[in-house]
Amino acid sequence: MKFIGESINTSIKRVREAVEQGDADYIKRLALAQQEAGASYIDVNCGTRIGDEVEKMDWLVKQVQEVCTLPLAIDSPSPAAIERGLSLTNNKKQPIINSITGEKERMAAILPLITRYKAKVIALLLDDQGMPSSAEDRVRIADNLIPALLDAGVPAEDIIVDPIVRPIGTGDTAGVEVFEAIGAIKERYPNVHFSIGLSNISHGIPVDEMTNHAFMIMCIMEGLDFGIVNILDEKIKGYALIAEALAGKDRFCAKLLKGYRKGYFPETQNYLDL
Amino acid sequence: MKFIGESINTSIKRVREAVEQGDADYIKRLALAQQEAGASYIDVNCGTRIGDEVEKMDWLVKQVQEVCTLPLAIDSPSPAAIERGLSLTNNKKQPIINSITGEKERMAAILPLITRYKAKVIALLLDDQGMPSSAEDRVRIADNLIPALLDAGVPAEDIIVDPIVRPIGTGDTAGVEVFEAIGAIKERYPNVHFSIGLSNISHGIPVDEMTNHAFMIMCIMEGLDFGIVNILDEKIKGYALIAEALAGKDRFCAKLLKGYRKGYFPETQNYLDL
Numbered sequence: 001m002k003f004i005g006e007s008i009n010t011s012i013k014r015v016r017e018a019v020e021q022g023d024a025d026y027i028k029r030l031a032l033a034q035q036e037a038g039a040s041y042i043d044v045n046c047g048t049r050i051g052d053e054v055e056k057m058d059w060l061v062k063q064v065q066e067v068c069t070l071p072l073a074i075d076s077p078s079p080a081a082i083e084r085g086l087s088l089t090n091n092k093k094q095p096i097i098n099s100i101t102g103e104k105e106r107m108a109a110i111l112p113l114i115t116r117y118k119a120k121v122i123a124l125l126l127d128d129q130g131m132p133s134s135a136e137d138r139v140r141i142a143d144n145l146i147p148a149l150l151d152a153g154v155p156a157e158d159i160i161v162d163p164i165v166r167p168i169g170t171g172d173t174a175g176v177e178v179f180e181a182i183g184a185i186k187e188r189y190p191n192v193h194f195s196i197g198l199s200n201i202s203h204g205i206p207v208d209e210m211t212n213h214a215f216m217i218m219c220i221m222e223g224l225d226f227g228i229v230n231i232l233d234e235k236i237k238g239y240a241l242i243a244e245a246l247a248g249k250d251r252f253c254a255k256l257l258k259g260y261r262k263g264y265f266p267e268t269q270n271y272l273d274l
Numbered sequence: 275m276k277f278i279g280e281s282i283n284t285s286i287k288r289v290r291e292a293v294e295q296g297d298a299d300y301i302k303r304l305a306l307a308q309q310e311a312g313a314s315y316i317d318v319n320c321g322t323r324i325g326d327e328v329e330k331m332d333w334l335v336k337q338v339q340e341v342c343t344l345p346l347a348i349d350s351p352s353p354a355a356i357e358r359g360l361s362l363t364n365n366k367k368q369p370i371i372n373s374i375t376g377e378k379e380r381m382a383a384i385l386p387l388i389t390r391y392k393a394k395v396i397a398l399l400l401d402d403q404g405m406p407s408s409a410e411d412r413v414r415i416a417d418n419l420i421p422a423l424l425d426a427g428v429p430a431e432d433i434i435v436d437p438i439v440r441p442i443g444t445g446d447t448a449g450v451e452v453f454e455a456i457g458a459i460k461e462r463y464p465n466v467h468f469s470i471g472l473s474n475i476s477h478g479i480p481v482d483e484m485t486n487h488a489f490m491i492m493c494i495m496e497g498l499d500f501g502i503v504n505i506l507d508e509k510i511k512g513y514a515l516i517a518e519a520l521a522g523k524d525r526f527c528a529k530l531l532k533g534y535r536k537g538y539f540p541e542t543q544n545y546l547d548l
Contacts (some may be wrong), residue, residue: 175520
């Protein structure tokens, strides 16, 4: 399981303030903290900065790369901001474009960037008909989007399918439709990867962290191998390692025990002292 | 999901000392704490007291029932101790016999007790060939044990199948073989329940609580609806409620939100104050 640290995102108030004030120090601390917590990629998103997004993306990417050795996920609704971000990334480390969709206009803008920068790409399962509302919707969109990427020469291993998670509070099938979609798409395209924006599942309910943990664990059973997450949640990496071991994907629990030595498992309690 | 609180068990040092010293007060606190934490049943086990087990079971059941309104799970290798425990339980609350197995001698001793006391029963999937080592083994044992119980007149709803969990540290298929067994047996016998002795999965590895949480969440996806657990783990009940909601088994997340109001979800942190 590889984690894309989600925290450098101007939709978070503290981060937006740092970007407005040019507080490079905070951005660097946030990047480094995510690297130390076990992220494999740092997501960089300033999509709330309409008007100066290209300039802010430029600034953010430079700050992060000054301190951080990880590859980046360049995350924007604006193709121009994505291109600026990609142009600045260290080209020895394959970046991720976050994201392409099945929308015609988005396809036309992003596809050339994937091949030009030899990037991985997150393929969000929405299209011109809007957001998916069932597992079947997601499979239908995947059946258009994935072949289009493959036909353009993107290797299957560089495609990271994001089935789109909606909050469990909006309907009690929100979890099940994602599990089913991952299972069905994995069967059709065994070499692509899967990612979710984990925090979406708990949006609007008062129980966020624990819901995120449980949903990630369940998705790992179905084949999830990437996640855009709050990697600063001190248990997220530990739960992923455990879930992979329990799903039979960690020979001799070697990664789990290595993670234990790295400190991904906070202390346990003794409950019998009543 | 119904929880059987596992803590009154003389294999736990602090409990063994309380039983040896006749410390009724500690036993009562332990029973009440489990009831308050959300247990549906209190397991009572003094199986380490060979020689005076019947007498100790008698004493334990009386102490627990003095303070606790929950039905009990009477848990012993000794049929005589089980019978004594059953004879003392409040007969308005259906107890659980923990457990019957596919072993011929055990079957002959326990089957009459189930029907005499109209108890629920945990059906452990082992037989005279020993412990199961694959999902197929478990299905084979279930195919002997469940029909024998049904033929004796035990309603399917009173049968709680325990597929037997072995520690993940003993082999990396320990999780997967349980998921597969639950799925396959549920398909064949849709009306029986499923339980696991949750703590077994993490026995011998240094990461116990989090492993137990993740394993329970994964088993709930497959249909687990009972668990013998450390209900004093302050997150176990919350994770079960979440997993049921995510698996589409909690209409409008009503149980999840009720559990939130009851305090089954400890506080979350703010990670952005770096």
